Amino acid sequence: MANRYRSAQTLFEELGISEPEDIQLEAIAQYCRASVRYKALEGCEARITGYGDRAIISVNSSSRRQRQRFSIGHELGHWMCDQGSISFSCAEKIFATEWDNSNPERRANRYAVDLLLPDPMFRPLAKGRDITFATVRDLADRFQTSLIATAIRLVETGWLPCMIVCNERGRRRWFFRDPDVQLWPLDQPGSGTIAYDLLRGADHVETPTPVCADGWIDHKDARRYELQEDSFKFPIPNCPDLVLSLLWWKDEQQLLDLDEHEES
């Protein structure tokens, strides 16, 4: 059977897509011989059944448009990356938590990010913006996609030194950092961080706000520095206590000092 994989970039070139508004997912999927159908689904957000060179992507008709678009991108990722006859049923939990393990769900999530938030279109719109969830929401509206995917893309763009961390009570689920940031987040946010309060039941905390870096960063000198934290609760079915945090080194001195420290 022929390999059906085509990168998002290849699809954009073949279909003449150059602006966020041109990313018509139903048409792109159809071009890849995967037909989208909207229907009432129980227990999942979307699923795909593929046989031979054709597939049907079923999407929950009652979900928000942004969620539906991410679902289509994710299922198309399965169709592109997983060969042969396939059948996947994907719940919202997968879209929020499967970002760290190397498995078909992570591959499909990554494909969706490349398809929905292509770097050449995203980078100019993200340039110069603050690293906050207000920025993320604005960009997510423009690209009509999910908050998590947009936040990850913003961090990976590497415009400013920053990190996104997803925690739940008792453990860190995943994190992404700007390629230039070589620091590691702690396994759990410390007291003094906004996320700490949110994970322990606080309903609303004013963010973004500056916090001491030692509540977040695993480094012996972290207490000497400050970073900007924007955190909020992101409850989803089966994961009611997820907290997402954007960490931004507004003052890059900590990173520069640590670079010097490493070199000396």
Added chain:
Amino acid sequence: MDLGRANVANEPKKVIDELCNVMDTVSDPLLQMSDDQVLAETVASGENPEQSAAEVKGLLLIAVKDYRQRRLRSAQEEYEREAFASQQRQAALPDTAEERRLLLSLVCQQRPEIGNALTLRHRHFEELTDADVESSLEELQELGTLDDLRNDKDSQ
């Protein structure tokens, strides 16, 4: 030439040739003019050259984008046709939930790759709800799997 009344369907080549002649007649003197002369003539005719240039550039960009997106447009049309046809189609499936479950089980036996994929999705075939069974069969029918199985059986 009355282009509006030209019988385009019967004489397309003739009409195109005549259009080309008109364009040549109009454009030849224009090509021989200097840039300054073109600008002066545009201003004299009461037009703003910058605005006209922007309008023409905009039209050309639309035409280029339109051409580049021809496959995207065609895929969108195909998607809309298929989605409509899918809504109209009556799935010819067995009447009872039990018979439908039996049919899906037969499909999984005959096409182990589908059985494996479905099992991967639900871990156990028995965990499929009646609604899951029905919609899975509808999708397999639309994908042609059920017809392939029927043809295999007929040819044996």
